[in-house]
Amino acid sequence: MIAAAVLTLLLVVSQLALSPGTSQAQPEETKKGEKIYVTPDNLGDGAKPPQPVGTSWLVGDLDTGELQVAQNIDKKHAPASTIKLLTALALVDVLDDPKQKVTAEFEDMEIDGTKVGLMQKNDYTVDTLFHAMLMSSANDAANALGRAAGGQEKAVALMNEKAQALGMTNTRAANTSGLDDPNQYTTVADMMKLAWAVTKNPRLMEIIGTQTYKFPGGTNPETKKKFKGYEIQNHTKIVGRVDGGLGLKNGYTTTAKGSFIAVAERDGRTVVSALLGAENNSRQAAVDLLEWDFAQTSPQTVTTVPVGAAAAPTPTETASGSGGDAGGAADADAVSATEAAQGSSTVTAIGILPLALLGGGVLLLVAAIVFWVRLRKRHRALS
Template sequence: MINFFRKTAVLFIGLVLASWLPTTLAASKILIPAAPRVAASSYFLMDFNSGRVLVEKNADKKLPPASLTKIMTVYVVFRELSNGHLTLDEKVTISKKAWQTPGSRMFIEVNKQVAIKDLLKGVIIQSGNDASVALAEHVAGDESTFAALMNQHAQRLGMTNTHFENSMGLPHDNHYTTARDLAKLTQALIREFPDYYKWDAEKEFTYNNITQHNRNKLLWRDESVDGVKTGYTEEAGYCMVASARRNDMRLISVVMGTASENARANESQTLLNYGFRFFETHKLYDAMASLTEARVWKGDSKKLQLGLPNDLFVTIPRRHFNDLKAETQVDNRITAPVKEGEAVGTLNVTLAGDVIINKPLIALTTVAKGSLIQRLYDEALLLMEH
C-alpha cells in the first residue's frame, strides 16, 4: 500500500548517472543543427541503445519494403536457431518452388541439400530470394505459414504498421512496413543475435563457385558500417537499412523510396554522419543497480533498494553531458508487503531545464510483512507523525 506523499532527492549526473525519454529541447537553450534533407519517400534515424529518434520523416507511412523484408526472414530463423529448433549445419532440401523463385538469387539447385548457414549467408549477403523461400519452407512447411510466423514476431516487437505476405519482399498489396518498424526490427536483431549479425558485414559470399558481392555500398565506404540490408523493386524504389558503430555509439538508419543504388547509400551516409556529428550516447544506469533507498513500514526489513529494470542510455547533443540533472521521487509511506519489481518511485532527468526522462523506479527486492510486534511498533510511529 503506497500513499501519495513523496520525498525527493536530487542527484547530479556527474556523481550519479541517469536515463532518457525522447523530447524536444528548447531551441533557445541548446542549439542543434537542423536535420539534413534526405531525398527519400520515408526515412528514420535512431540510436540503437537509447532508442532516441534523431531524424524522421513519414516514419509511419506504410510502404513496400522489397528485400528489406529479409531482415525479418533471418530474424525468424535466428530465433529458431537460438531456441534449438534448428542447427547451422542442418541440411535443407531445395524445392522446385524455391529454385524457380524470380529476382535476386543465390543459385541453389533443385533437390540439392544446402546447410542453413549457407542459406542464411545467401539471404544476408547475396539477397537470394531462392534462399529465403528455402528457409521459409524448411522452418514452417510452406511460405504462407512462414509469413504468418513473421507477422507474429512483428506484433511481438511492436511493429504496428507492418504485414508480411512472403519471405523475400516481392510486391503484394498486403505486404508493407514502415521506416520506424524496420528500425525496431533491426534493433531487436542486433541486440538478440550479435554473433549472427556479424555476417551482415561480410562483403561477398561464394556458393556453387559463384561469388556475389554485398549490395550495401557503405561497407566499402565507411568502416564503421557493419550492416544491414538493401532492397529494390519498381514499387518500393531503392531502400536501405544501415547500422554503424563509432566508439560506444551505434546508430540505425532507414531510407525508403530513393532514386538509385547510389542515392540510397548516399542518403543513408548523410543520416549516419549527422547523428554521429551532433549527438552522443552514454550508458547511465545498469539494470538492477541501486539508485536510492526507501523506508519500508511494517515489513521484515526497514530499508528497500530502488533501481531500474533495464540498462539505461541517454542520447543528447554533444558536449552537454555535464548539464544533465537527475531527481528521484520516492513514496515515504511504503508499506509491506512489497514485491520485487513493484513500482515505488520515479526517476526524472532534465537537460537545460527540459525533462528528458520519466522512468518508474522499482523495488529491487521483496519485503514481506513484519512480525506482529514490528507492525504494531511501526503503526505507533506513523500515528505519532500525525
C-alpha cells in the same frame, strides 16, 4: 476493321512486354528531369541534415530510440528486401542447426527477382542459405528457408508473430523475400525496432558482417554435369566501407523503390538510418544520414521510437491484437491496399488496363472475322 483489331492487339502486347516488372533487383536509370539525391557539401556539426528523395526516413540513436531526423516515420510502405531481416529473425531460432541440409526445389529457382543460383535437387546448408539471403538478398534462398521452416504460410506467420512481439504495429509480412504484395508493408519506425532486434542476435550479425562468402557448387540434375562454386559479395556495402559500419540491409523493387537500413557504431554510440520509397541513391542517403548524425555534438531529439523492451506489447495488447492468424489479419483487412503498400495499387491498375485492352482487342478481332466471313458468304450468294 481487322487491321484495326490487329493493330490494337499489337499495341497492347507491346505494352505488356515493355512494362517494368515488380521484382527487379536493381533500380532503373534515373529518368530525365527527376530530382536526384546528392550528398550535401556540409555534413558537419551544425549543418542541416541530408534530405533524401523518397517517402520516409529517419536517423537516430538505436539504443535509446531518440531520433534527430524524422520524416513520415509511421507512413506504411512496401519494404522490398529489407523484410528479409524479419525473415531471418523469425526463422533463425526455428532453423537453429546451421549444418542442417535443405534440398532446393524448382519453386526456389523460378522465383522472381534477385537470386543466388540455387539448383534444384542439390543440398545446401541452412548457414549457406542465410548468407545468400542476407548478403546477396537472394529470393531463392529466402524461399528455401521458408520451406525448411515448415512452408511459406508458416514462415510468414512466424514473421508476423515476431513483428508483433517487437512492437512493430505497422508492419505486416506476406512473403519471405520482400517481393511486392499489397498486403505487405512496414514503416521506418518499425524498421528501427527491427534493426535493434537484429543487432542483438550474434548469429545474424556475424552473417550480416560477412563481406565475401564462398557459395558452393553442385550437380545439374538433368545433365549430371558438375559446376563450380563461386564467391558472393555483401550487397549492402556498409561493413568495411563505413567507419564503424555494422551493416544491415538494402532493397529495391519497382513498386517499393529503394529501401535501406544502415547501422554503425562509434565511440560507444550506435546510430541507425532507415529509408523507404527512395527514388534514387538510397545507400548514399542512408550513409550520409549516419555521417551527419555522428558529426553533431549536441543533437536535438525531434521524437522517440520505442525500441527493445519499451516497444514490446503488454500481454493485454498481445491478446487483443493477435487476431485469428497470429499475424494481424484483422489489421490487414482494415488497411486499404494503398495504405498497405504505396504504389501497389498503381502497379495493379497498370497491370489490369493492358489486360482489359487485350481482351477487348481479341473480341474486336473475332467480331471483325465473323463480319468478314458473313460478308464473303453474302458476296458469293449474290454472285
